[in-house]
Amino acid sequence: MKRLTFALLCATxxxxxxxxxxxxxxxxxxxxxxxxxxVLSENDLYGGAVEAELEAAPLDFTxxxxxxxxxxxxxxxxxxxxxxxxxxxxxxxGRNAGEFVPYQKVHVTIxxxxxxxxxxxxxxxxxxxxxxxxxxxxxxxxxxxxxxxEADPFEDAYRVTVxxxxxxxxxxxxxxxxxxxxxxxVEPLVLFDRDVAFGGILQMPVGDVEEQLDRVAAYADILAxxxxxxxxxxxxxxxxxxxxxxxxxxxxxxxxxxxxxxEAQLADLSTNVESALAQTGPAPxxxxxxxxxxxxxxxxxxxxxxxxxxxxxxxxxxxxRRAIAEGALDAVEGAAHKWDEAWAYFRALEATAxxxxxxxxxxxxxxxxxxxxxxxxxxxxxxxxxxxLIGGGAGFDAARAVVERELLQVEYLAVVHEIIAMREKILVxxxxxxxxxxxxxxxxxxxxAYLFAAxxxxxxxxxxxxxxxxxxxxxxxxxxxxxxxxxxxxxxQADELAQTEVIP
Numbered sequence: 356m357k358r359l360t361f362a363l364l365c366a367t368x369x370x371x372x373x374x375x376x377x378x379x380x381x382x383x384x385x386x387x388x389x390x391x392x393x394v395l396s397e398n399d400l401y402g403g404a405v406e407a408e409l410e411a412a413p414l415d416f417t418x419x420x421x422x423x424x425x426x427x428x429x430x431x432x433x434x435x436x437x438x439x440x441x442x443x444x445x446x447x448x449g450r451n452a453g454e455f456v457p458y459q460k461v462h463v464t465i466x467x468x469x470x471x472x473x474x475x476x477x478x479x480x481x482x483x484x485x486x487x488x489x490x491x492x493x494x495x496x497x498x499x500x501x502x503x504x505e506a507d508p509f510e511d512a513y514r515v516t517v518x519x520x521x522x523x524x525x526x527x528x529x530x531x532x533x534x535x536x537x538x539x540x541v542e543p544l545v546l547f548d549r550d551v552a553f554g555g556i557l558q559m560p561v562g563d564v565e566e567q568l569d570r571v572a573a574y575a576d577i578l579a580x581x582x583x584x585x586x587x588x589x590x591x592x593x594x595x596x597x598x599x600x601x602x603x604x605x606x607x608x609x610x611x612x613x614x615x616x617x618e619a620q621l622a623d624l625s626t627n628v629e630s631a632l633a634q635t636g637p638a639p640x641x642x643x644x645x646x647x648x649x650x651x652x653x654x655x656x657x658x659x660x661x662x663x664x665x666x667x668x669x670x671x672x673x674x675x676r677r678a679i680a681e682g683a684l685d686a687v688e689g690a691a692h693k694w695d696e697a698w699a700y701f702r703a704l705e706a707t708a709x710x711x712x713x714x715x716x717x718x719x720x721x722x723x724x725x726x727x728x729x730x731x732x733x734x735x736x737x738x739x740x741x742x743x744l745i746g747g748g749a750g751f752d753a754a755r756a757v758v759e760r761e762l763l764q765v766e767y768l769a770v771v772h773e774i775i776a777m778r779e780k781i782l783v784x785x786x787x788x789x790x791x792x793x794x795x796x797x798x799x800x801x802x803x804a805y806l807f808a809a810x811x812x813x814x815x816x817x818x819x820x821x822x823x824x825x826x827x828x829x830x831x832x833x834x835x836x837x838x839x840x841x842x843x844x845x846x847x848q849a850d851e852l853a854q855t856e857v858i859p
Contacts, residue, residue: 380414383430383498385505393744394561394686395515396547401537404446405456408438409517409547414496417484421495424463424479429498432508433553436494437461437481437517437546447537455491456537457483460522461546467500468550469511475500499553508553509745515551518543560695561740562686567699573597574660574703581653589656590632597660601625604666611673620805624666627801628659639820640794650787651794658798664703665766665802671697672755675739679748690751691743697758698736704765708732711768719775720768721854728761735761764851767843769799771836771853778832778859781824789824806846811838832858 393411400407412434422429439456441449449456460480467475477500481493499508525538573596580589603609605621623637630636631652641652675693683689701708708729715726739754773796780788797819804812818835821827833855840852 380416381420381428381430381496382414383432385507386414386430386432386509393553395551396549398546399442400519400544400546401447403442405537406438406440406442407519407546410436410438411551411553412436417494417496421482423477423498423502424482424495429496431496431498433497434494435463435481435497436484436489436492438489438492439519457491458522458525459493459537460520460543461493462518462520462543463495464514464516465497465500466514467511468514470501472501477502513551513553515547515549516545517547519546520544559698559737559740561691561744562695564692564695564699567696568702570596570600571664571699571702574664577660578657581656584649586632586634586649586652593628593632593656593660597663598625600667601628601663604663604670609670609673610666611676614669614673614805616805621666623801624659624663627655627798628663631655631659639822640790640797643822648790650791654791654794655798658795659801661704661707662798662802664700665762667700668697668704668762669759671700672759675743675751676755679743679751684743684747686744689743690748691740694736694739694743698740701732701736701762704762705729707769708765711765711772714772715768719857720771721857723850724853725848725850728765732758732761760847760851763803763843764847766799766802767839767847768853770796770803770839773799774832774835775858777824777827778829781827782859786824789827790822793819793822807842811842814838829858 392413395409395411396407397409398407399405414431414434419426420428422431439459439461441447441452441454441456443452444450447456462478462480464476464478477497479495479497481495483491484494485491499511499513519537520543521538521540524540527538573592576592577589577597580586580592601624605618605624607616607618607621610616627637631641634641634647634649634652636642637655641648641655671693675690675697678684678690678693684691686692686695712726712729714720715724715728735754735757739751739758742748742750742754773792776792777789777796780786780792797816800815800819804815807815815835815838818827818831836853836855836858840855843852
């Protein structure tokens with residue numbers, strides 16, 4: 356363990372006294388105040404018998420004062436704690452679910468990987484703590500390495516390793532045999548070994564988005580069913596998992612009024628998907644002239660569900676903005692959770708974003724167009740989470756703007772991609788391929804149609820409903836892309852727009 360010098364101990368002890376006299380915890384002047392507990396990891400141990408949660412929490416007073424695992428006064432950066440609890444009653448000595456698991460040695464190593472100095476490492480054992488709010492847990496106040504620096508430690512990255520082992524010899528009765536690894540003298544269990552940005556996050560989600568990720572998984576199941584031509588299976592999955600989300604996304608009150616989304620533009624959301632699942636519409640696709648066109652039904656289902664996820668992202672962004680304005684920033688119910696949900700819903704759009712990224716990189720939309728959508732969205736989602744949890748919302752709007760713009764570019768380029776495909780299919784006399792691309796263009800367009808003026812919207816709708824490929828010349832395709840570009844101008848940057856010379 357790196358040892359602080361006597362002079363530093365004296366100085367930090369004096370400042371700790373000053374902090375206490377001022378009514379605040381022993382926080383180092385260099386430290387950013389954490390807006391909320393930062394959950395570093397959640398683990399189920401020993402077959403789910405024990406739950407472990409590692410957190411970086413705001414500083415608090417303790418008696419005695421602990422600094423880097425040692426009983427001494429001093430200014431610190433944050434409170435590192437491990438919640439170690441039984442997951443059920445009558446398991447491994449625990450009488451009740453949620454009880455503290457005792458007699459463990461929780462060893463922590465923190466290495467400053469930004470400075471890459473061998474001296475900038477600390478090792479400690481977390482000490483049992485007790486309090487009314489959280490009960491028993493293992494913890495210590497932590498001064499990050501280098502401890503004698505006035506530089507902002509939250510600008511650096513750290514490698515954190517946490518292991519768990521018995522703190523002493525524990526004897527287990529015959530009715531507890533074989534003894535759990537918690538109490539048996541075995542190799543220490545590695546609970547955590549990862550790079551960390553304290554006071555911020557390096558990966559998402561911050562909190563629990565299991566419900567949202569279940570919806571994304573349900574979408575994957577629906578896609579698999581459609582690939583197997585199992586429309587009844589897809590319909591059952593939709594009804595069981597996504598119908599409720601659709602209903603919620605059709606409420607215009609769920610979006611910022613400044614977006615201009617109207618009830619009329621949402622009205623066909625579930626109708627198109629449900630009728631396509633039943634293979635009864637929408638016309639003139641899916642069911643045309645009394646005949647079912649299964650390939651077109653599939654595209655309405657796929658793109659319609661994607662549209663619901665896109666709208667869900669916008670909804671959660673608007674909810675996050677409202678929560679920030681109200682000062683609700685936490686990762687359980689506040690702005691950070693809403694932003695987490697937007698992150699989760701983007702998982703459903705990853706495949707489309709990846710395809711458009713590849714198309715863009717390959718020059719399908721022109722040689723000078725800017726790509727990088729996937730990386731930009733992921734980086735902005737992470738930046739937005741940090742803006743909420745660290746900055747109290749400062750910087751969130753900049754991150755939000757990037758997410759919205761890049762998502763819009765993905766959906767816009769999806770429409771352009773299909774317009775180009777329509778022309779490509781005409782050139783090889785593939786009428787069925789033309790109509791499939793046309794349906795995809797039409798379905799993708801519905802996602803961003805709320806942005807278009809009535810006249811342009813009518814022109815695009817008419818073009819995407821025309822089943823006769825002989826009427827769709829190159830000039831018509833160019834006109835459609837130019838119409839799209841005219842609306843996107845100002846919403847997207849100039850170098851994010853497709854170039855019409857690529858249209859065959």
